[in-house]
Amino acid sequence: MSDYSRRDFLKVTGSGLALASLSGVLPGIMGCATTKEVQSALFTRFGIDTETIRKVLSEALVYGGDYADVFFENTISNSIRLEDRIVNSASTSVQLGVGIRVLKGDQTGYSFTEDLNLESMKKAARTAANIAQGSKTIPPQEFKPMNLPNYYPVNVSWESIGIDKRVEIVKSLDSEVFAEDSRIIKNYVGFTDSEKYILVANSEGLLSTDYQPMLRVIVYCTAEQDGERESNYFDYSMRDDISFLTPDRLARMPKEAVARTVKLFDAKSAPAGEFPVVLTPGSSGILLHEAIGHGMEADFNRIGTSIYADKLNTKVAPEFVNIVDSGLNPSLRGSINVDDECYDSKETFLVENGILRTYLHDRISAKHYGVDPTGNGRRESFKHYVMPRMRNTYMLNGPHTQEEIIGSVKYGILADQFTNGQVNIGPGDFTFYVKSGSLIEDGKITAPIKDVNIIGNGPDVLEKVSMVGNDFAMTEGGWTCGKNGQSVPVSHGLPSVLVSSITVGGKG
C-alpha cells in the first residue's frame, strides 16, 4: 500500500494501459453462443473442470469460512502508439490467474496464484482460508450456471483483428490532425484494446462467466501560436469491437482534439472564489462520481465513515434530481453483465426525486445491511479482493433547457472538459479539474478559460443543484476509477446542470 493507494480518485486513463494478445481464438464466446458453450470454452481456456473448482473451494473452507469464491481471469491486451508521424511502438500483455477469497463475517482472507495447477490453487486456497479458525465447511456438490444477458455483444473479437488494421486507423488519425490546423506541431495517437475472460464460482454453487472487451483510442496534440504552446486531447472508450470506429466517429476525433487545443490560446485564467457553475452534458458526470458516488459505496457506510452514512431516505437534493448507477447500458465502459462475485448487474437509484435511496453494495455490505445485492462487487483483477465500486453513474434529465440554465447566470463558469477528480469520503469534500470551459457573463458565454480545479462538498453541492437540463449525455472517454489501490473502468453522464455556488480555484 503506497501513500496514495488509500485515496479515491477518478482520472482519464493514461495512454500506458496496455498490451497484447494472441492466445488461441475462443470460438463461440461472442455472438450467439449459448451460456453452456461459453462455460465450456472457459473451462478449456483455464484447464479446469467443476471437480477442480470443488476441490479448491473445499480447501478454502477448511477452517470454516462462511463463504468462498474463485475468480479465474485471462486478460489479453494490445496497444500501439504513434509519435512523430511513426507508429513506433507496440505492447502486449497477458495476465492469467485465479484469486481465492474466503469470508468469515465481515472479514476477508485473500490469496491468488498465477499457476493454475491444482496443487498451487489448493495452496493459495489454504492461505486465504486462514481468516477463519474453526472446523471445515462443506462446499457445494454442483454448480448452477447463471444465464446472463449480454450488454456488450460483439461480432468480431479483437484477437481476430490484425495489427495492420489498427496501424491504418492510427496513421489516418494522425494525418487528419496535421491537415486540420497548421499550428499543430506534435501529435500522439494511442490505440488500446483488451479482452478479459472471467469465470467465477462460489460456495453457494453459483457459476458465472463473462467476456469483457474494451477499446480506447486517444489523440493528443500540441499546437504553437506566437511562441505559446497548448496541448489537449480527445478520446473514445467503449466495451465494443472495431465496428464502433465508424467513419463519422473517426472523422470527429482529430477535429475535436485540434479544436480543444487551439481554443486554449484564447483562454484566460478563471476567477477565484465561490461562483455559479454550469456543467455541460457528458463527462461533467464526474461531479456525481465524486460528490455522491463514492460516498454511497456501502463499504464506507457499513463502517460509518461516509458523510452519507445514516442519510438513506432523507431529502438530499431538489425533487427533479435523479441519480442512477447502472451496469446495464449497452457497450458503455462501466457496464458489466455480472459483477465479480456472481450477482446480476443492475440499475440502482442513488437518488430518486431528490431522496437518497440505495447504497452500492458488494456481498459483504449487502449481508451486513440485510438487503438485496446491487451487483456492484468489482475487482481490478484476480490479484484483488472485491469492493463496492461504481459502474456507469449518471443523472437523468430534468425540466430545464441549457439556454435557460446559462441565461440564468449573471457571472459564473461553464465547465465542459474534465480530466480528473478526487473525494474525501468522510468530510465529503471533492474536486474536479476543468481542462477547458468558459466564463458566463450576463447570461451569455464569453471568454474561454482553462486549467482550473473546482472544489466543493458533496451533500452541499447536491442541495445546490438548482437547475437540471433535458439534454442528458454520457461521456465517451476512458475513465478509470481508483480506490484503495485498485483501478476499474467506469463511465458517467449528466444533462446540463447549474450548481448555484461552488469554489472555483482560479488565479483571481
Add this chain to the structure above:
Amino acid sequence: MNKLDLAKWTQNFAKKQGANDTSVVISNSRSIDVEFRDGNIDKLTEATENSLSIELYAGGKYSSHRTNDLRKPALQKFVNNALAMTKYLGEDPFQALPDPELYKGRPEMDLQLFDANYHQVETKERVANARQIFERIDGKDNRIVSVTSNFSDSHYENIHLKSNGFEGSYENSTFGAGAEVSLDDGSGKKPQSWRYYSTRHLKDLPDLNMIADEALKRTQDSVGQDKIESGSMSMILPNDQGRGLLGRMFGALNGGNLQQKNSYLDGKLNTKICSDLLTIVDDPTIIRGMGSRYYDGDGVAAKVMPVIDKGVLKNYYIDVYYGRKLEMTPTSGGTSNVTFAPGKRSGAEIEKDMDRAILVTGFIGGNANTTTGDFSLGVSGWLIENGVRTKPINEMNISGNYSDVLNQLIEIGNDPYQYSSWRTPTLVFDGIQFAGL
C-alpha cells in the same frame, strides 16, 4: 530454471526467431498485507507474482510485451506472436539498445535495499503490529467512528538482461505501517485522516505508537475544517507535502515531454527557473533510500545528478530514447531520490514566525499543465495567525504558474522527509493565490 537462465533462454529464443536485440526483465514478488479494524483482522491478503517483460528490436522496429505465464511453450508462442506483430510497425531510427558505455560506473556501495531479516517476519508478528496500532488509537477519543490499521511488507527481486552486454539484478524489501481514523464531529461530517510510513528495513519504521498517535492527531486536527476568504497569502508546505506541489512540475523535466513540446521548461537549461533558495539533487545512492538504485530502467548506471542549482536548471531527466531524439546525453529516465539543500530552521520554528499564512497539510485532486506550467490544486490545512494555528481549513484551492510560484519560495527548512523518495524539507512561499469563499 532460475531467472537468469530463463532470461538468457528467452533472449536466445527471440534472437533465433529474428529479433536483432532484446531486453528481458524477469521479476517475482511476494507481499502480505494485514488490515485490522474493530478489534479483528478485516483483511489478510497474500500475493505472489511473477512477470516476464521483453522489449524487442527487430528490423528497426520496437515493441514491448509482458506476461505472467513463464512456462517455456507459452513463452515461445508469446515471443513468436510479439515478433509477428512488430513487423507491422513503422521503422524508428531512434529505437535501439543503449550505448554499452552508459552501463558503466554503477554505484559500488551496498545500498542496503533488502532487509536480511525479511524472511524472519511471520504473519503472527504482522497481525500483532497492526493490532498494536489499532489498540493505541481505539477508545482514545469518544468521537471515533472507525479505526483501520495496517501492516504490510513485500519482497521484490528481478533480473535484467540486454543482448548487448547489460546484466543486472537486485532485490528490495518494503515495510509499511499506518492507520486511517474517522471521527463524528456532530456536524454531520465525518472528518478523516491517516498516517502511513514505509521503509526498506523493518527497524527503520518509526515507533508504531507514534504512527498511531499521529494518525489520530491528524484526524482530530481536521475537525471543524472550513473554507475562508479567497486571497493571496503565504503558504507553508510541511516536509511530507512538497511532492504534492513539485511532483507535477517534474513532469516538465521529462525528456518525452520536452521532445513532444509539452514542457514549459523547454529551452531553459542553464537558466534561472526559480528562487535562489532551491537546490535539488537527484541522488540514487542514499543508503536504504526509497528511490535508491544501481541503474535505471534503461540499464544506465545511476549517478548523483544536480537538477536545480541555486535556482538554475542544470539537468533534465532524459532517457536513452528521447536522448537520441533530442541529441542530448541521457541522464536518467526518472527520479531516484529527490533531495534538497536544506535551510536553517525547522518547520516548527518557521511556523512560529509567520504572521499570516496557510499551512497545507493535504492536497486533494487538481492537476497541472506541463506545457504551460499552470497548476490548480485542492488543499486543506490550517490558517496560521501570529505563529499560531487558529483555524482548520479545507475546500480551498491554490492556483498559479510554476514559473511564478517557484520564484516566490522565501524559505526552505532543515528537515528533509525521510520516508519517501521525495526528501523535501519544509517549503515556504509568498503570495500564493488561495480560492475559498
